[in-house]
Amino acid sequence: MLSTTEAAVLGMLTREEEMSGYDLHKHAMHTVAHFWAPAQSGIYALLPRLVEAGYLTRREVAQRGKPDKQLFRITTAGREALRDWLKTAPTREPERSPFLLKLFFGALLEPDEVIEQIERRRQDARDLITQLDRYEAAYRSGTAEFRERDFFPSLTRAWGYAYAEALLAWTDDAEQKIRARLGPRQGDD
Amino acid sequence: MLSTTEAAVLGMLTREEEMSGYDLHKHAMHTVAHFWAPAQSGIYALLPRLVEAGYLTRREVAQRGKPDKQLFRITTAGREALRDWLKTAPTREPERSPFLLKLFFGALLEPDEVIEQIERRRQDARDLITQLDRYEAAYRSGTAEFRERDFFPSLTRAWGYAYAEALLAWTDDAEQKIRARLGPRQGDD
DNA sequence: CCCAGCATGTAAGTGGTTACATGATTAA
DNA sequence: TTAATCATGTAACCACTTACATGCTGGG
Numbered sequence: 001m002l003s004t005t006e007a008a009v010l011g012m013l014t015r016e017e018e019m020s021g022y023d024l025h026k027h028a029m030h031t032v033a034h035f036w037a038p039a040q041s042g043i044y045a046l047l048p049r050l051v052e053a054g055y056l057t058r059r060e061v062a063q064r065g066k067p068d069k070q071l072f073r074i075t076t077a078g079r080e081a082l083r084d085w086l087k088t089a090p091t092r093e094p095e096r097s098p099f100l101l102k103l104f105f106g107a108l109l110e111p112d113e114v115i116e117q118i119e120r121r122r123q124d125a126r127d128l129i130t131q132l133d134r135y136e137a138a139y140r141s142g143t144a145e146f147r148e149r150d151f152f153p154s155l156t157r158a159w160g161y162a163y164a165e166a167l168l169a170w171t172d173d174a175e176q177k178i179r180a181r182l183g184p185r186q187g188d189d
Numbered sequence: 190m191l192s193t194t195e196a197a198v199l200g201m202l203t204r205e206e207e208m209s210g211y212d213l214h215k216h217a218m219h220t221v222a223h224f225w226a227p228a229q230s231g232i233y234a235l236l237p238r239l240v241e242a243g244y245l246t247r248r249e250v251a252q253r254g255k256p257d258k259q260l261f262r263i264t265t266a267g268r269e270a271l272r273d274w275l276k277t278a279p280t281r282e283p284e285r286s287p288f289l290l291k292l293f294f295g296a297l298l299e300p301d302e303v304i305e306q307i308e309r310r311r312q313d314a315r316d317l318i319t320q321l322d323r324y325e326a327a328y329r330s331g332t333a334e335f336r337e338r339d340f341f342p343s344l345t346r347a348w349g350y351a352y353a354e355a356l357l358a359w360t361d362d363a364e365q366k367i368r369a370r371l372g373p374r375q376g377d378d
Numbered sequence: 379c380c381c382a383g384c385a386t387g388t389a390a391g392t393g394g395t396t397a398c399a400t401g402a403t404t405a406a
Numbered sequence: 407t408t409a410a411t412c413a414t415g416t417a418a419c420c421a422c423t424t425a426c427a428t429g430c431t432g433g434g
Binding site: 210 | 411413415416
Binding site: 082113173 | 196285347363367
């Protein structure tokens, strides 16, 4: 079974005909980065494996002025493997959050320090929104065909917005609760 | 700097005086599992490291009927290390979601298959809510002191609910959009 | 003149996971 | 009699990350 990053690479190659490792990384940063941001070196490491497995073909291209490069193209077997991966259930979302762990043990910090952490998280949400706005702008200014092709990606952006909004609302609420708890008992302990 | 799981272990030992590796794992499953669920073997692997570092002390306890066990207790140095970890910013939430990646490439699946994935995700959200309800019930039936002590954990549960609700709303919306797109163009391609 | 972009990779490390092995006791 | 609970660990693996090495070109 494919790893997530392998699937991401195959997936991008269903949308772009032919790409180099360099292209793939750049492309990922402009499309799936908000929920999957593979390291460049990781991509270079997995490409030969996918070629070996028969999921990609490789083509060498000489260049002048720039380093030579290798362009990859997905095969029918690659599409099959990707489809299989896309269909599988387990997926087991990690839901891992060091941030929530820090908050869970918030009693060990000064209230200000906890609020600082929450503040940071709020900023993360804002950053996510601006990032999504950039993608969204590209989407709205695209042709009808582009928008059609971008239907599923747009659903992932919609989740990004919902997530960020929920985060903003929750941070407000959490901060307010912490302050409320603090107020009525100043110097109480 | 501590790893997240190490911090979780130290954190639990600030709330429970003394625990075995077995206890720590069970405890984690009942408290932080919805955002951090370490494997049992991982806990056993890191305990000696924390002892070595001077963050925990170990006490051997002979038992009858059950295997002997080792109980761990956090040291002052351990509390210090934990506090340092709690304060640090980076944390860089992963935000990694294989599910969103599958949706992103949803055009490669049959609409039904995509909806199946979304259905599963909705079920995840429902499961999370029932899990949180269990914790919440324990919280509400606890003493005033317990609730006080549980203040920060309750904030993490609040986020759990907000997250799950957002997920439910989004899944409804996404599914509806997919169906709407499907309806008016039956046999169109 | 310097930096960003193009382009590829290796080496080492990190922080986990699954699977497995062992074995007594007690409750259903 | 069967399963769950208590209890500890090892070995192998996994997927990914950071840091590093190299070097040319074109634009500001």
